[in-house]
Amino acid sequence: MKIGIPNAMLSHKYMVLWESFFKSLDFDVVISSKTNKEILENGIKYSNDESCLASKIFLGHVQDLHGKCDYIFIPRHCSFKNNDVACVKFNALYDICNNTFNNLKIVTCDFDYNRGKKEISEYLNIGKSLGRSYFKTFRAYIKAKNEYRKYCNNKYENQNEILKNKNKKDNNILIVSHPYITHDEILGRPIVNYLEKMGANIIYADIIPEKVKGDLWSNISKNIYWKYSKELLTGIELYKEYIDGIVFISVFSCGPDSLVTDLCIRKIKNIPCLNLVLDELNSDTGMQTRLESFVDVITYKKKAGAINE
């Protein structure tokens, strides 16, 4: 039996976990293609106008998988430990897809800690609904969780290692945006590629260890509400001493990001910040002007600093 995972939204974060979990349960895993124009256009076609671009793209990916697998995995993410919540878009994805597409078979689960639903029991439910035994599912979950933890920590250590060996002359630019924007082929990739073409070293705020001690994010503001925004702020705090500039990328019309990005730009004083908001009608020219001048600002600032020293 084939389980499809849309290559969008939180899959960019949890893919390792989910893929390993389903594989250990002896399912074939089908992942939708990387985002391309066709997926984007389908996503826009199937979505409500008011949705954010990232969730529109998600629908495009579901459409891409439709018919290529037996079940599509679309979990609901609502609330987590410590009163963390996810954006309502993540609560709604299952229902939106269920109502948008005909004959769509979905595997779902409900990550809603505040309603007493623990992560492990949700995974066990998935196994049960697909006819796998309790112990097999339990072992699959533990294995997947360990792999995921290792994957996160490895990525973090790699990035840290690179950072420590960096030449001081290089421009280190921190990308602050959700993994489903940063690593999306149409949204974040072109921006990252363009910055790299201009010689910048890219550091990702979404790469953080699986567990971080203390609430680092609260150094920026104590009143952050969304789990995934907190993680990005943690990233800023972890890397702030190594970086020369921050590029915030968000998608129109993301509610949490519009608040959090604005707040960050006000609070972060000594690091140049650039805010990019992506929508469906992007022209590359406007983006390039902003990125080029941003890199210029950083470069000139560094040169001047070197002279003053």
Next chain:
Amino acid sequence: MSKHYLGVDIGSISTKAIVMDENNNIILDKYIWTQANPILATKTIINDLKKEAEDKGIVDELNIVGVGTTGSARKLVGSMLDSQVVKNEITAHAIGTLSIYPDVRTILEIGGQDSKIIIIQDGVVVDYAMNTLCAAGTGAFLSSQAQRLGVKIEDLGDISLKSNNPSKIAAKCTVFAESDLVHKAQIGHTKEDIIAGLCKAVVSNYLNNVGKGKNIYDKVVFQGGVSKNEGVTRYFKEALQKEVYVDKNSHLMGALGVAILARKSDQEKKFNFDISEQDFITKGSECSGCSNNCEIIKVYKNGNIIDRWGNRCENSKT
């Protein structure tokens, strides 16, 4: 023989070009409308510069060894003119302005589609902000409103100075501003008051969006096409409670800046004025290499391809 440098700034509304000598003195300058045809505008402006040089009798002394382009069509015109430097507007404007006002701290810039604020500290750009992709409160907004009122855009500033009681107009969005404007006219506001209101709205829109959260220190220089509008300058002074400098060449700063960058690039290449006799065409096509369908632009000079861009990967077949 002394050396000269050409700087061309091709904006969405107007095209500016200057020729300067080795000491950054502008010796020729020209300002024309782009009219959505950057290739023709560039040819025209190069031709105009040549004519101006002939009129001044200095055409034989001209020895242009460096070319720089900036503005939204910088890439296209850059490959047309085979320029050494193709630079974004922010950097070009900052460098141009610094060459005239070395102690500038804040540059307010309102162009045809962009508006930006550039913060400078010790002669280095330390921060900037640009409008979002929406063109509300820029030159494009003023020119469409001028058209609606049946007034030439060049006259807006003078007319607005006659008013002491500007109407309140929302400049957040061009569509809303238009309905606001019609309404104000229908309840009897005079044209002068409405135009003054428009100028004021541009300023408040700018300060609330682009200038949001930025510390504006002296000295403040206002430039870009809209700086030619004295009404807008007046309301900037009122709102900021500061002297706002508008250079007589405020519209040429981008062109000047990029000419300076061309001089500093130390790559010399003789520039020929015969560009206006060459045949340039661009062709846009959609790549069918993958489902991204990138829009690829190719530039031809006399039928030979000289430049291409737009593809996201190496897959492009066309």
